[in-house]
Amino acid sequence: xxxxxxxxxxxxGARGHEPLLEKATGTLRxxxxxxxxxxxxxxxxxKGDVTVSHANRKADCVARMDEALFDRIVTGKENAMAAIxxxxxxxxxxxQLLVLFQRLFPGPPGSGKHS
Amino acid sequence: MNGLIQILDGNTFVVSDSRGDIExxxxxxxxxxxxxxxxxxxxxxxxxxxxxxxxxxxxxxxFESRFFLVPGTGTVYVDAKxxxxxxxxxxxxxxEELTILxxxxxxxxxxxxxxxxxxFADLFEVKxxxxxxxxxxxxxxxxxxxxxxxxxxxxxxxxISASAPAKLDKKGLTFSVHIEPQNEWTTDLDVVTAxxxxxxxxxxxxxxxxxRAQPNMERSLEHxxxxxxxxxxxxxxxxxxxxRSLVDLAALRxxxxxxxxxxLPAAGLPWFMTMFGRDSIFTSLQALPFTPxxxxxxxxxxxxxQGSRVDDFRDEDPGRILHExxxxxMTAFEERPHSPYYGAADATPLYVVxxxxxxxxxxxxxxxxxxxxxxxxxxxxxxxxxxxxxxxYLWYQRRNEETGLENQCWKDSWDSISYRDGRIPGFPRATCxxxxxxxxxxxxxxxxxxxxxxxAAFADELERQAADLKRRFNRDFWVEDGEYFALAxxxxxxQVDSLASNNGHLLWSGIVDxxxxxxxxxxxxxxxxFSGWGVRTLAEGxxxxxxxxxxxxxxxxxxxxxxxxxxxxxxxxDEAATIAAGIxxxxxxxxxxxxxxxxxxxxxxxxxxxxxxxxxxPQAWSTGAPLLLLRxxxxxxxxxxxxxVDPALASNIGHLExxxxxxxxxxxxxxxxxxxxxETERPRRRRARARA
Numbered sequence: 001x002x003x004x005x006x007x008x009x010x011x012x013g014a015r016g017h018e019p020l021l022e023k024a025t026g027t028l029r030x031x032x033x034x035x036x037x038x039x040x041x042x043x044x045x046x047k048g049d050v051t052v053s054h055a056n057r058k059a060d061c062v063a064r065m066d067e068a069l070f071d072r073i074v075t076g077k078e079n080a081m082a083a084i085x086x087x088x089x090x091x092x093x094x095x096q097l098l099v100l101f102q103r104l105f106p107g108p109p110g111s112g113k114h115s
Numbered sequence: 116m117n118g119l120i121q122i123l124d125g126n127t128f129v130v131s132d133s134r135g136d137i138e139x140x141x142x143x144x145x146x147x148x149x150x151x152x153x154x155x156x157x158x159x160x161x162x163x164x165x166x167x168x169x170x171x172x173x174x175x176x177x178f179e180s181r182f183f184l185v186p187g188t189g190t191v192y193v194d195a196k197x198x199x200x201x202x203x204x205x206x207x208x209x210x211e212e213l214t215i216l217x218x219x220x221x222x223x224x225x226x227x228x229x230x231x232x233x234x235f236a237d238l239f240e241v242k243x244x245x246x247x248x249x250x251x252x253x254x255x256x257x258x259x260x261x262x263x264x265x266x267x268x269x270x271x272x273x274x275i276s277a278s279a280p281a282k283l284d285k286k287g288l289t290f291s292v293h294i295e296p297q298n299e300w301t302t303d304l305d306v307v308t309a310x311x312x313x314x315x316x317x318x319x320x321x322x323x324x325x326x327r328a329q330p331n332m333e334r335s336l337e338h339x340x341x342x343x344x345x346x347x348x349x350x351x352x353x354x355x356x357x358x359r360s361l362v363d364l365a366a367l368r369x370x371x372x373x374x375x376x377x378x379l380p381a382a383g384l385p386w387f388m389t390m391f392g393r394d395s396i397f398t399s400l401q402a403l404p405f406t407p408x409x410x411x412x413x414x415x416x417x418x419x420x421q422g423s424r425v426d427d428f429r430d431e432d433p434g435r436i437l438h439e440x441x442x443x444x445m446t447a448f449e450e451r452p453h454s455p456y457y458g459a460a461d462a463t464p465l466y467v468v469x470x471x472x473x474x475x476x477x478x479x480x481x482x483x484x485x486x487x488x489x490x491x492x493x494x495x496x497x498x499x500x501x502x503x504x505x506x507x508y509l510w511y512q513r514r515n516e517e518t519g520l521e522n523q524c525w526k527d528s529w530d531s532i533s534y535r536d537g538r539i540p541g542f543p544r545a546t547c548x549x550x551x552x553x554x555x556x557x558x559x560x561x562x563x564x565x566x567x568x569x570x571a572a573f574a575d576e577l578e579r580q581a582a583d584l585k586r587r588f589n590r591d592f593w594v595e596d597g598e599y600f601a602l603a604x605x606x607x608x609x610q611v612d613s614l615a616s617n618n619g620h621l622l623w624s625g626i627v628d629x630x631x632x633x634x635x636x637x638x639x640x641x642x643x644x645f646s647g648w649g650v651r652t653l654a655e656g657x658x659x660x661x662x663x664x665x666x667x668x669x670x671x672x673x674x675x676x677x678x679x680x681x682x683x684x685x686x687x688x689d690e691a692a693t694i695a696a697g698i699x700x701x702x703x704x705x706x707x708x709x710x711x712x713x714x715x716x717x718x719x720x721x722x723x724x725x726x727x728x729x730x731x732x733p734q735a736w737s738t739g740a741p742l743l744l745l746r747x748x749x750x751x752x753x754x755x756x757x758x759x760v761d762p763a764l765a766s767n768i769g770h771l772e773x774x775x776x777x778x779x780x781x782x783x784x785x786x787x788x789x790x791x792x793x794e795t796e797r798p799r800r801r802r803a804r805a806r807a
Binding site: 019020022023076079081082085086087088095096099100103104105106107108110111112 | 268311372373424425427431442447454514
């Protein structure tokens with residue numbers, strides 16, 4: 001597990017409530033693979049109240065990708081939607097949950113510097 | 116696009132010639148397209164090595180067409196012993212039924228060939244003629260011809276199969292066909308599109324013999340037409356235009372993956388069959404009195420995709436409403452920023468305008484509550500991210516200087532914003548209508564804050580800001596020697612002093628001081644701006660004026676419909692009726708389907724509206740224009756739980772009824788009688804007026 005990914009989920013869980021997810025309800029399962037092992041993160045959202053866990057539960061939407069890619073996404077080096085369009089992310093279930101969740105990803109490092 | 120046949124299903128569509136053939140080149144935009152990629156660029160039918168000739172084409176329904184063909188060169192001699200019928204239905208690729216009839220009293224032996232290939236071009240590549248970076252392959256496997264394109268992890272595949280015995284090779288399918296006298300031969304051809312290569316094979320949506328439409332949305336066309344208000348009118352062309360608008364608007368519905376089967380208006384067929392901030396909002400506003408559910412879906416889908424971070428490549432900021440979404444290869448590889456792209460300066464304030472107008476019509480406060488956060492973020496964007504010069508105005512300047520949009524207002528061509536002498540200002544720019552939208556967004560946001568969000572302090576603050584903006588705007592944008600509002604402020608804060616149609620949008624927004632409105636109206640219906648058909652985008656006599664310049668002299672029906680709304684807002688009923696009459700007269704020349712724009716030539720000179728050449732028809736906000744004009748002519752305005760009707764329409768229209776208008780009142784009817792004398796009426800119209 002990479003540091004950036006762990007930090008992303010830990011901070012999300014610690015916040016407990018996320019205004020950007022207030023319209024979302026459901027469980028998102030994010031499966032990250034490094035070629036050897038898979039890590040599963042379950043993000044359960046209830047009108048913005050968020051819990052993060054590794055414990056298995058029924059998911060409304062599943063996103064699968066390399067852990068290195070997710071690492072780049074949570075640090076703003078990669079855009080999630082562009083990665084999906086390139087076929088790097090397997091998505092199943094309700095796409096709306098993922099559209100709302102991607103609001104949490106930061107912009108590219110360096111963006112907005114000259115404005 | 117003359118002679119090209121288009122059928123579509125969501126954002127999957129086929130453009131072919133009148134034989135049903137696809138023979139795409141870089142300049143020829145035919146093909147099978149899906150999710151902004153081309154999946155077939157060659158699809159040519161030959162019989163014994165000969166191309167076929169079209170006898171007729173039936174556009175049966177929006178998703179299917181039928182081609183009646185005969186062999187032979189067609190110029191002198193047509194071999195009528197054989198006829199060929201292709202029936203094609205689009206959906207998840209397409210399904211084609213190919214039938215050959217032998218009318219002779221002798222049997223025939225034929226070689227039937229379908230050539231197939233794909234360049235897998237991105238829509239942007241079709242427009243800009245760019246080279247591909249990935250690898251192509253073609254193979255025959257298990258009775259299918261597989262055409263593939265692979266670039267890294269990005270793959271697209273077209274799978275082609277036939278129901279009749281065929282010899283497949285990498286370039287197509289060959290059938291050896293024997294047909295007895297007075298008999299026929301037939302095969303199904305299935306073309307299936309797939310994202311990714313080597314996946315499981317699905318079927319096209321339609322199968323042999325199926326004639327029932329399977330829309331991607333909850334409401335069928337029949338249901339859609341039944342639910343819409345009815346128009347009764349003495350003047351038949353208006354009934355025709357209304358019917359055409361409703362049918363076209365149904366075809367323009369697009370169900371984005373986030374909307375759960377509900378639809379919003381896409382921008383245009385077929386090339387703009389995607390979500391656009393500006394176009395979807397303007398069209399939803401136009402259609403509110405007719406089909407309010409389009410506005411609800413627009414609010415939801417654009418809200419879900421609202422910007423949340425600073426991203427220079429996508430011109431994204433927190434709170435900003437998107438400009439355009441695309442799904443093709445160039446977007447995937449970030450050669451284009453449309454994943455989604457946020458470079459519009461008007462969509463964000465207009466989002467709040469739509470939310471408020473939607474509540475005024477429908478009374479649906481649940482949606483207004485649900486999108487409170489998004490509306491507040493949109494209002495915050497105006498002050499926190501769009502005030503690039505820190506002087507209280509809404510400015511734009513792209514941060515993506517390679518592939519972003521220079522002009523982030525509706526007049527988005529490069530030369531649309533100019534001074535009287537034709538010079539082009541630098542960046543950033545603050546076009547005038549953006550200030551109007553910002554004013555209106557604050558006023559409407561205040562109303563929602565007080566009424567629904569129960570935040571009186573926020574409402575007071577928004578109203579204070581709006582009043583301040585209005586005061587400064589009427590001082591800083593007013594061109595003293597012309598008595599109109601400047602097109603923009605430039606990067607030095609000086610007026611870009613051309614007279615343009617944008618003044619009409621200012622009336623619509625309410626930002627114009629009452630004392631200045633009369634002069635503005637005189638310009639809008641005066642000889643420099645009003646052509647007799649509509650309001651020119653740029654006034655005659657300005658340096659860059661050109662009657663066939665995209666945003667510098669043509670007349671845009673959508674623009675005129677909002678100008679008419681603006682005229683009504685300030686009480687200029689007859690002037691609004693005059694503009695409505697001109698546009699609706701023009702619609703008659705286009706059989707009810709208004710183009711995106713037509714030439715700014717004087718009506719008395721050309722006698723008919725000269726269409727601006729464009730590949731996109733119908734276009735959503737042109738389709739919506741007659742709807743909004745019906746609203747302005749009847750003077751429909753929700754007041755509390757009632758609909759106020761205050762008609763003012765051209766005398767040639769005679770008696771006009773709009774029945775079963777949906778809204779918070781349930782369903783009500785509105786009636787009007789033409790009493791406004793319009794100067795530009797032709798002799799035929801005068802007879803109509805006499806009858807009324």
